[in-house]
Amino acid sequence: MGKFIFSKEQSAAYHLALEAYLHEQAIARDESFALIYVNRPTVVYGRAQNPYREVDWVQATERGVALHRRISGGGAVYHDEGVLNYAFFVPRRQALVLNYAYFLEPLRAVLRELGLASEILRKSNLYVAGRKISGNAQALGAEVIMSHGTILFSANTELLEALLHSPSAQVDRVAVPSDIACVKNLREILAERGHELSLGDLTQLWLDYLERVGLGGESFQEGSLSPELETLVRQDYLPRFLSRAWNFGRTAPFQLRISTPEALRADYGEKFPRHWQLSIREAVIESCRAADESEGAAALAFGRLLENCPLGYKELRQALAPLGDESVSLWLPAFSS
């Protein structure tokens, strides 16, 4: 008999920390767990991703969307109060490695009961009526597997599409790219077929299925986290997922090409470089050089403003402050457009 835990927290960092704890401590060595949660607006990207490539991180920061790296693979996903997240923790069996269909079966069964057919495409994505409603990823431990995913139910798709753009041509180091797909909210699809459901309704149907039928023949009952476990997660795991070192510093070294904002070129003059090549290591700008052009004194001075500056919103604002607030506001989007 497995346990499911419906978290009332809304912090993505906390849930990522909890997932890491449950996975790394092999809690599911003998008994399966399911964690269900909803986060405040956040973009969560994969273990091996370059967030600067996958996310419009400047816009995310300006719009109050948090950015966090998870322990599993795959691409960047958007979370908000209209996205249901789930994570299964089960004893490791070879047959379950890369077997996303196994972990998606409860959701697919609920959708069938609502009269909706679904298909799994690209191994780990669930589609309904030709649109992606769920992405999934896994982390393998020696004794356990974590398989988790999202259900896009009633998310802010305008914000999702604004922040998760196609791989940036200006970043040269690919790492693991996101699989950009045409998404649609499941609530819309259900409504088109005469089902008016809330996220709470869908969650309850999914949990009822887990209790009644289960996963792979193992049913789940509601459980809870002990206060001691919650304290341990907050003290020992949460700092990692809140840290710049984990969220950004883990990015493999890369080159970033940016352009002088059009609106500022007249002020800077014709000799000021139009394009810049930045070398980024551990999310810090190691160097900033004019790209393919000779450098004058103004160009060298600009490059020096950015050398050793962490590639972060407030850090860039501070480094570029000598240029004046208006110029800084024009420069910032250049770093993630």
Place this chain on the structure above:
Amino acid sequence: MKMQVKLPQLAPEMASAVIVAWLKAEGEPVAAGEALFEVETDKVVSSVEAEAAGTLEKILVPAGEACSVGSVVAEIEG
């Protein structure tokens, strides 16, 4: 004695993976069974343990690079 560290096949359909991170640096000792590096394939991240003890002498495939199953990714001096 130099031992080759190869990218293992985690699942039958796996053909390649991206090295996510090296958990040891060149020159560091490694114990048999200790997690040596992490890989990602088809959205799965897995750590790979060292098969034998020794010193991690050379990393041949750096983090962020992809390689095929069976590729030699590092050498351990036993």
